[in-house]
Amino acid sequence: MFAFLVNPDRFMAFSRRAAPAFGILAAALIAVGLWFTFTAPEDYQQGDTVRIMFIHVPAAYLAMFSYVCLGIASFLSLIFRHALADAAAKACAPLGAAFTALALVTGALWGKPMWGTWWVWDARLTSVLVLFLFWLGYIALRAAIDDETKAGRAAAILALVGLVNLPVIHFSVEWWNSLHQGATVFAAERENRLPPVYLIPMALMSLGYMAAFGSMWLVRIRAEVWRRRAQVLALQAAGS
Amino acid sequence: MSPLLVLLRRELALAWGRGGGPLPALAFYAGITTLLPLAIGPEPDRLAVIAPGIAWLALALASLLSLERLFERDHEDGTLDLLALGGPPLEAVCAVKALAQWLATGLPLALAAPVAAVMLGAPPSLAPVIVLCALAGSLAFAFVGGMGAALALGSRRGGLLIAVIVLPLFAPPVIFGGGALSQAASGLGGTSGLLLLGAWAAVAVALSPLAMAAACRNALD
Numbered sequence: 316m317f318a319f320l321v322n323p324d325r326f327m328a329f330s331r332r333a334a335p336a337f338g339i340l341a342a343a344l345i346a347v348g349l350w351f352t353f354t355a356p357e358d359y360q361q362g363d364t365v366r367i368m369f370i371h372v373p374a375a376y377l378a379m380f381s382y383v384c385l386g387i388a389s390f391l392s393l394i395f396r397h398a399l400a401d402a403a404a405k406a407c408a409p410l411g412a413a414f415t416a417l418a419l420v421t422g423a424l425w426g427k428p429m430w431g432t433w434w435v436w437d438a439r440l441t442s443v444l445v446l447f448l449f450w451l452g453y454i455a456l457r458a459a460i461d462d463e464t465k466a467g468r469a470a471a472i473l474a475l476v477g478l479v480n481l482p483v484i485h486f487s488v489e490w491w492n493s494l495h496q497g498a499t500v501f502a503a504e505r506e507n508r509l510p511p512v513y514l515i516p517m518a519l520m521s522l523g524y525m526a527a528f529g530s531m532w533l534v535r536i537r538a539e540v541w542r543r544r545a546q547v548l549a550l551q552a553a554g555s
Numbered sequence: 556m557s558p559l560l561v562l563l564r565r566e567l568a569l570a571w572g573r574g575g576g577p578l579p580a581l582a583f584y585a586g587i588t589t590l591l592p593l594a595i596g597p598e599p600d601r602l603a604v605i606a607p608g609i610a611w612l613a614l615a616l617a618s619l620l621s622l623e624r625l626f627e628r629d630h631e632d633g634t635l636d637l638l639a640l641g642g643p644p645l646e647a648v649c650a651v652k653a654l655a656q657w658l659a660t661g662l663p664l665a666l667a668a669p670v671a672a673v674m675l676g677a678p679p680s681l682a683p684v685i686v687l688c689a690l691a692g693s694l695a696f697a698f699v700g701g702m703g704a705a706l707a708l709g710s711r712r713g714g715l716l717i718a719v720i721v722l723p724l725f726a727p728p729v730i731f732g733g734g735a736l737s738q739a740a741s742g743l744g745g746t747s748g749l750l751l752l753g754a755w756a757a758v759a760v761a762l763s764p765l766a767m768a769a770a771c772r773n774a775l776d
Contacts, residue, residue: 441726445723445726448719448722448723449723451719452719452720452722452723455716455719455720456706456707456710456716456719456720459707459710459711459712459716460709460710461709461711462709465709465773465774468773469706469707469708469770469773469774472706472766472769472770472773473706473720475766476702476724476766477723477724479762480723480724480727483727483755484723484726484727487726487727487730487731487751488726488730490730490734490751491730491733491734
């Protein structure tokens, strides 16, 4: 798959069809997921607010998933010095920041009715906030260096440093303070697991979010490739 | 004399010669400590609760101050090119530069930390834990901060950028140090927090030079 797509022309031909295909898939999955979301029974404790979960949990999952994507793209661009991988890393950052912000905002909206407060300094909330700061730092570093190749490589080093650090940040914050509920989707004890009426919409929404992320990512990589090609053409035109 | 030792002496001499050594960072530290009671009120009860934490956080902030000149000036006048061409690997050069940064600012700040905490009303019995935390913490801050300084090479607005990059990375050591201090304040000794902080500092000292050297090479070619 990677070996096929490293050729920019093949990538452009593939992504031209794949980006809208992922978009349609995302729309279908999210539409069905939303239908399940609004027809799922109320939670015996949380009532209707449990439905926020289907918006919130996939966003938090995508926040981490997009960081892993950034890490892989950065690794490939740093090791193989491949321009397409760098474009992918650059295109990934605003999307990841947006999903992280979405997780924080929906979490606050859920926290108000359930915990009685918009924000608590709890472990999981704090580590997602640190992740958000990390995205901002990544975007700021890339924007601050004029030379694009150098900016890309410096940003890739920072992304890999972050990849090493994020688990440490996660566990350190856990050690510090935790109020957030534990894992339920992959919980060890059967009685702590999420029941299927909630698991199905959650899975559909998560897959829908992933497809939406994939579609937007491809569109953004394509835009970045076009931008670079236009820049090269402009330079050539100015030189001749 | 080994080249790295010469480099260390050069870095220390430059830190004392051009920047006044630890004085600016110490003055900044004293400034924050002075402004804090003005902002939240002078009641000793209230101050005593937050004194160790504030002394610890101000240390993290003060160690950001002089990072900008760690690589920037050597990059501008070409010294960094010579260092990269020289005998010792660039990783070792970067480690020595970060070590000199710690000796010139982190170590004096660590010795000032208990004074600031006690002035704000922390019990003097906490002083040993505060010094140990500050020593290990400022070492980690110097190395992780050096990484930010190397990454920000060749950028506009270097100082602000370094802070934005580095502050999220400061989260674990700040948590471990703060945990050790609050454990010690409640009579639990604070060993587990100190051990975690020490482990984090050791990993930072071992791994940061690799990222620093990679970032310097990127800025040089």
